[in-house]
Amino acid sequence: MPVSSFDIRRVIRPNILRLEPYRCARDDYSEGVLLDANENSFGPAYQASIVPASGSSDQVHIEARTGGQQLHRYPDPLGREVKQRILKLRPSVAGIDNVFLGVGSDEVIDLLVRITCQPGRDSVLVTPPTYGMYRVVASINDVGVVKVPLIVEGGAFQLDVDAVIKAALDDESIKIIWLCSPGNPTGTVLQEEDVRRVLECGFGGLVVIDEAYVDFTRADRGQSYARLVAEYPGLFVMQTMSKSFGLAGIRLGVGIGGCEVVYHLNNTKAPYSVSTLTLDVAKAALSDEGILKMRAVIDILREQRDEFLIPELRKLPHVGAILGGNDGNFVLCRLVDSSGCASNEIAKSVYTEMAEKRGLVVRFRGTDYGCEGCLRVTVGTAEENRMVIEVMRSLLSAIP
Ligand SMILES: Cc1ncc(COP(=O)(O)O)c(C=O)c1O
Structure with missing residues (x-):
């Protein structure tokens, strides 16, 4: 295994390391007569439910059956059942402590910046042309942006690895290197050899690979970089239910990384940010049947x-x-x-x-x-x- 320069105490902001996170009784007990969270035991005033999707037999669709929803209860703050199903979809991921759920990848992007970058001092590295939210989130958080463009000649859209490594090692303010594979708008999978060179260059921050489009990749172009997470503690991979699963409306982003990074993300997010409705639909979509349908589409x-x-x-x-x-x-x-x-x-x-x-x-x-x-x-x-x-x-x- 390569020697890692990743040091969680230098990557995570001191206030986040010191944070005493919000705790609720539901973290420890979720069954019995629940009178701990000031919910309304009389149930929802409006009986909301999701009806099974109907469609002609030649249409491929996801059926979201959500019988027995407890909408008057707060959701599981950690979305554990959904995470278990994500492990089935991505068998290389070690356990649910390596999985984070956010309100879309866009929230995961924001949280990653918030746990690592000190406003007004730190910065992130992006490789244009790339997804615009890395820059926008940096601006919102008063974080600098260092640009190292992709090699674009001949439509290659691959990393300028030497330039990325030089920038990352020369500038101590850089806390995150944002990579996108397949890229948006490039549609191009980054070469594994280049990604490994960046991971092994001695950079002490997080290397995030945004894989929003990974399921559309042709099999011969390589698989998800999530399989490298166990090897590189500084690697964090993002995926989403918005694209291949066709569920942009539920807002569920998935982060896969080292347990310590996931722990700090969980501490920093709002406790019940991902709703019961979202978790229920995601659970249905991540069932064996749901995954088969996703692959058919x-x-x-x-x-x-x-x-x-x-x-x-x-x-x-x-x-x-x-x-x-x-x-x-x-x-x-x-x-x-x-x-x-x-x-x-x-x-x-x-x-x-x-x-x-x-x-x-x-x-x-x-x-x-x-x-x-x-x-x-x-x-x-x-x-x-x-x-x-x-x-x-x-x-x-x-x-x-
Ligand atoms: C590369 C990339 N990452 C993340 C997102 C946002 O995904 P989500 O819907 O999960 O917030 C998009 C959306 O277009 C994207 O293109």
């Missing part, structure tokens, strides 16, 4: 991405290239002018026309580093994807 989505959307986009006029690895549920498509140069003007006008005149909303990413002229198109249903191609064909054919 992914097969369809990958086929739509690889066999339809990408080849059809490539045939369109003014489409210069499909950039990146295409390992997410989206495609990054570069639009070019008549001389073949990336054109933000064309991309912006197509984006606006699509949204305002055709009711079809994609994302303009032309101002991201290395993404000039780019639109990011989420892979939709077969019908939605056909519509994207038809609308883009009609708009792009009208451009000289």
Whole structure:
């Protein structure tokens, strides 16, 4: 096992290390006559429940059966049953003490910054083009942002490993290195050799790999980096129920890391942040049946991405290239002018026309580093994807 430079006492803020966390009787006792938390024993005034999803037999959907919900009770503050099911999905994770649940990955991002970075003093390292929330959360917490761009030439979107290591070792204020694999908006899986070099470089902070899109990755491009958590105490992996499980509305983000980091995250979060409704739906989605359905949808989505959307986009006029690895549920498509140069003007006008005149909303990413002229198109249903191609064909054919 590599020698680790990770030292929890130097990574976690002193006030968080000293924190006496909020405790409730429910941490110790959750059964019997519960008169400890000032709940309303008469039950919910409004009888809320989630009805099983109904749909035609050829539709793949998740059934959220939540019989026996105790909505007048606070949820399990640690979401233990959901964590047990996550262990089944990710067998390389040692135990539920290595798993954190947050209100979406976005809350996990915020909490990671809050437990490690001293406002006005510390900073995080990001590798543009990347997910925008790392920067936004840093700004909100008055934390600096050090940028080490990806190598973008030829649409590689891989780490500039030497530059990342140099920045991380030269600047003691850096507490987190944010990596995203598959990246957003790049769709590219980071090479394991590069990730290991960063983990082994002597950096004493947290290396966080955001794997929001990991389930869409082709099998031959590698598996989740969660399997390296046992090897590297400074590694923290983030996943989410929002993408492959199609449950963006329940807001459940999953963090996988060393027990000590998870412990401090649990101490810092609001005690009952993840609701009973969310936990119940997640439990159903993480059942054997739910996971099978998730995988079935992914097969369809990958086929739509690889066999339809990408080849059809490539045939369109003014489409210069499909950039990146295409390992997410989206495609990054570069639009070019008549001389073949990336054109933000064309991309912006197509984006606006699509949204305002055709009711079809994609994302303009032309101002991201290395993404000039780019639109990011989420892979939709077969019908939605056909519509994207038809609308883009009609708009792009009208451009000289
Ligand atoms: C890379 C990445 N991380 C995290 C998120 C946020 O996920 P969640 O819905 O779990 O907050 C997104 C959402 O688009 C994302 O692209």
